[in-house]
Amino acid sequence: xxxxxxxxxxxxxxxxxxxxxxxxxxxxxxxxxxxxxxxxxxxxxxxxxxxxxxxxxxxxxxxxxxxxxxxxxxxxxxxxxxxxxxxxxxxxxxxxxxxxxxxxxxxxxxxxxxxxxxxxxxxxxxxxxxxxxxxxxxxxxxxxxxxxxxxxxxxxxxxxxxxxxxxxxxxxxxxxxxxxxxxxxxxxxxxxxxxxxxxxxxxxxxxxxxxxxxxxxxxxxxxxxxxxxxxxxxxxx
Numbered sequence: 001x002x003x004x005x006x007x008x009x010x011x012x013x014x015x016x017x018x019x020x021x022x023x024x025x026x027x028x029x030x031x032x033x034x035x036x037x038x039x040x041x042x043x044x045x046x047x048x049x050x051x052x053x054x055x056x057x058x059x060x061x062x063x064x065x066x067x068x069x070x071x072x073x074x075x076x077x078x079x080x081x082x083x084x085x086x087x088x089x090x091x092x093x094x095x096x097x098x099x100x101x102x103x104x105x106x107x108x109x110x111x112x113x114x115x116x117x118x119x120x121x122x123x124x125x126x127x128x129x130x131x132x133x134x135x136x137x138x139x140x141x142x143x144x145x146x147x148x149x150x151x152x153x154x155x156x157x158x159x160x161x162x163x164x165x166x167x168x169x170x171x172x173x174x175x176x177x178x179x180x181x182x183x184x185x186x187x188x189x190x191x192x193x194x195x196x197x198x199x200x201x202x203x204x205x206x207x208x209x210x211x212x213x214x215x216x217x218x219x220x221x222x223x224x225x226x227x228x229x230x231x232x233x234x235x236x237x
Contacts, residue, residue, distance in 0.1 A: 040137035071139030076104030087191035090117035159215040
């Protein structure tokens with residue numbers, strides 16, 4: 001019997017209700033990520049990203065003098081809902097810089113929203129950067145605000161680098177992030193709850209370290225290439 005490969009637990013649960021259902025027809029195989037040969041150095045990575053931002057925004061480089069940086073790596077599309085991250089960040093009680101790496105059709109709308117919220121000196125659109133994953137270690141906290149997802153590779157890349165993550169509770173994200181165990185889950189399209197999560201995590205270095213380390217271990221053990229592509233099926237239905 002031919003098997004259909006699914007990449008999230010949610011898809012596997014849903015498959016039970018899709019006719020014609022046959023036991024063993026569906027197989028769960030998560031996306032996998034190759035091992036890092038060398039962990040990125042956070043300070044040099046931050047300096048590299050500072051230089052990129054300084055070229056894009058020569059008059060705003062001072063925003064990156066803050067010790068805590070919020071960042072994301074995502075296409076600027078409706079499914080990624082970067083506007084919720086912008087609204088969450090613009091309402092923070094202090095000006096934590098937010099760097100959004102990625103490009104897409106929502107860029108102009110985001111520029112207008114950032115201007116409307118008066119957050120031009122805080123929220124910086126870095127655009128498309130080749131091999132952007134190498135810059136993730138510059139961030140203090142990684143945030144993903146998607147309203148629709150499969151199993152996002154950007155979360156695996158951020159988790160592999162030990163970043164604490166705040167992400168929306170959609171699609172396959174809960175396969176990667178277990179709330180308060182390996183990250184923070186918030187409802188989609190809820191800027192207020194995302195903002196509160198950022199505030200609490202930004203103010204708690206020990207919690208950031210604990211969540212980042214737990215996710216790093218989980219990514220290595222559960223989402224490594226040898227586990228996802230070469231090993232036995234994670235689950236069949």
